[in-house]
Amino acid sequence: MSFRAAILTLYPAMFPGPLGHSLAGRALAEGRWALETVQIRDFAGDRHRSVDDTPAGGGAGMVMRADVLAAALDATTVRLPGLPVLAMTPRGAPLRQPRVRALAAGPGAIILCGRFEGIDQRLFDARDIEELSVGDYILSGGEVAACTLLDACVRLLPGVMGAPASADEESFESGLLEYPHYTRPQEWEGRTIPQVLRSGDHARIAAWRHAEAALITRSRRPDLWERHGGGPVPSPSGARREDGDDR
Known part of the structure; x- marks a missing residue:
């Protein structure tokens, strides 16, 4: 297995979703890549399994907590060392084909899917996380963006497309x-x-x-x-x- 993806999410049931069909789904069934999900709530420390709180300084919505996300991320990186950590956020660098090709040529990725108003900045300050955006619009969460990223990568893996040159x-x-x-x-x-x-x-x-x-x-x-x-x-x-x- 050369390419592995681990998705940190509040909604594991959203996966594999579209990634379970067509080229990506066939490649997943053939073992050309692997996909797993990590339920962020499993790393919450209270009985309510809280993953968010009100924004410091006031304002609408809720913010995902750095301590809970760090616990989920650290456990995943220990289990899957060497994988780059990505976060799908609107403020991230635009995802472009050269970055897709570089990711597809690597061992895979750990992908953090944000929700609510966003993620406590201290997580990005304390961990090596690359922020990526799939467009200048707002989604309900990072899961759909993660599917987009992975679909773009998986189709470039060896043996996934029938005619590799068709991508050129x-x-x-x-x-x-x-x-x-x-x-x-x-x-x-x-x-x-x-x-x-x-x-x-x-x-x-x-x-x-x-x-x-x-x-x-x-x-x-x-x-x-x-x-x-x-x-x-x-x-x-x-x-x-x-x-x-x-x-």
């Missing part, structure tokens, strides 16, 4: 969004597959795909386009949008 041209792998895809039938509702994709000319097809990826990235994600290097959109012969068959 996906969105974000080259810094660009992915080019458009087509399949049969050749004509649908008066729309045809671009002629260049039917030409059999692999050089023209590659040029067309790159140009389309650049056009889509520049128009839909200017932030990605800027990180990619900006500049003029390439338009090699036969690779630009044309009236007629090419769109």
